Amino acid sequence: MSGCLPTAGSSAGHLRHLRESLDAFAPHADALDRWGRELAAALRGGARLLAAGNGGSAAEAQHLTAELVGRYVEDREPLSALSLHAETSSLTAILNDYGPDEVYARQVRAHGRPGDVLVLLSTSGRSRNVVAAAEAGRRAGLRVWALTGPGPNDLSRAADEAVCVDAPSTATVQELHLVAVHMLAGAVDVALGVARRPAQVLDLSGLAAAAREVPA
Numbered sequence: 001m002s003g004c005l006p007t008a009g010s011s012a013g014h015l016r017h018l019r020e021s022l023d024a025f026a027p028h029a030d031a032l033d034r035w036g037r038e039l040a041a042a043l044r045g046g047a048r049l050l051a052a053g054n055g056g057s058a059a060e061a062q063h064l065t066a067e068l069v070g071r072y073v074e075d076r077e078p079l080s081a082l083s084l085h086a087e088t089s090s091l092t093a094i095l096n097d098y099g100p101d102e103v104y105a106r107q108v109r110a111h112g113r114p115g116d117v118l119v120l121l122s123t124s125g126r127s128r129n130v131v132a133a134a135e136a137g138r139r140a141g142l143r144v145w146a147l148t149g150p151g152p153n154d155l156s157r158a159a160d161e162a163v164c165v166d167a168p169s170t171a172t173v174q175e176l177h178l179v180a181v182h183m184l185a186g187a188v189d190v191a192l193g194v195a196r197r198p199a200q201v202l203d204l205s206g207l208a209a210a211a212r213e214v215p216a
Contacts, residue, residue: 014171014172017167017168017169017172018172018175021165021166021167021168021172021175021176022176022179024166024167025165025166025176025179025180028163028180029183031161031163032163032180032183032184032187033183033187033190035145035161035184035187036183036184036185036186036187036188036190036191037187037191038117038143039117039184039187039188039191040187040188040191040192041191042115042116042117042143043068043079043080043081043188044192045115047080047113047115047116047117048080048081048082048111048113048116048117049064049065049068049079049080049081049082049116049117049118049119050081050082050084050107050108050111050112050116050117050118050119050137050142051064051065051081051082051083051084051118051119051120051121052083052084052085052104052107052118052119052120052121052130052133053085053120053121053122053127053130054085054122054127054129054130056123056170056174057121057122057123057127057130057147057174057177058083058085058121060121060147060174060177060178060181061083061084061085061119061120061121062083062085062086063178063181064081064119064181064184064185065081065082065083067181067182067185068080068081068185068188069081072182072185072186072188072189073186073189073195074189074194074195075194076189076192076194079188082111084103084104084107084108084111084133085103085104087107090107091103091107094106094107100128100129101128101129101132102129102132103129104120104129104130104132104133104136105129105132105133105135105136106136107133108133108136108137108140108142109136109140112136112137112140112141112142113140113141113142114140114141114142115141115142115143116142116143117142117143117144117145118133118134118137118142118143118144118145119145119146119147120133120134120144120145120146120147120155120159121146121147121148121177122146122147122148122149122153122155123148123149123170123173123174123177124148124149124153124170125146125148125149125150125151125152125153125154125155125156125164126153126154126155127155130155131154131155131158134146134155134158134159135158138158138159138160143160144158144159144160144161145159145160145161145162145163146158146159146161146162146163147162147163147165147177147180147181148162148163148164148165148173149164149165149167149170149173150164150165150166150167151164152164163180165177165180
């Protein structure tokens with residue numbers, strides 16, 4: 001993970017920027033709920049989710065696939081989801097033979113089928129290998145969603161849809177991407193009827209109110 005907080009070394013400053021960014025992120029809740037419904041329908045119909053990112057974004061992508069293959073809150077049947085960066089032998093072979101821009105795009109062409117969903121994460125929205133994967137996914141008939149930092153950016157333009165986090169640092173973008181991952185996983189469970197109540201989808205207003213209690 002790279003990037004510096006605007007108030008380097010200040011925990012209070014970090015929380016202040018997170019609080020402000022969380023408030024700004026709240027309007028994306030409806031889009032993530034809709035993504036959850038659409039993803040649940042696709043997975044229930046036999047499609048799969050592919051996910052990828054670089055560095056911290058790779059960790060967030062794998063967090064999402066783990067929530068689906070395992071579980072988020074309530075127990076349910078496993079859902080098909082693969083993190084492309086976790087295929088280390090394939091990834092390093094593609095890197096060696098075809099170059100860095102192809103490490104995800106080639107895997108998308110190999111594994112993706114029309115109707116599958118591809119989720120790509122990039123804090124900058126400029127990572128060439130992730131943008132190339134989005135382009136490959138759309139050509140192959142996948143539904144391509146992106147989680148990025150401030151937009152518009154290359155990845156948001158290459159995807160079918162994007163949730164762009166307006167935050168002042170890489171760290172805060174990644175923190176909001178984790179919120180988005182949990183919201184998406186929760187929305188899938190609600191759509192599948194396994195969540196006990198919709199409140200299990202993360203309540204941003206509650207988080208923002210709690211954050212406001214922390215002194216700046």
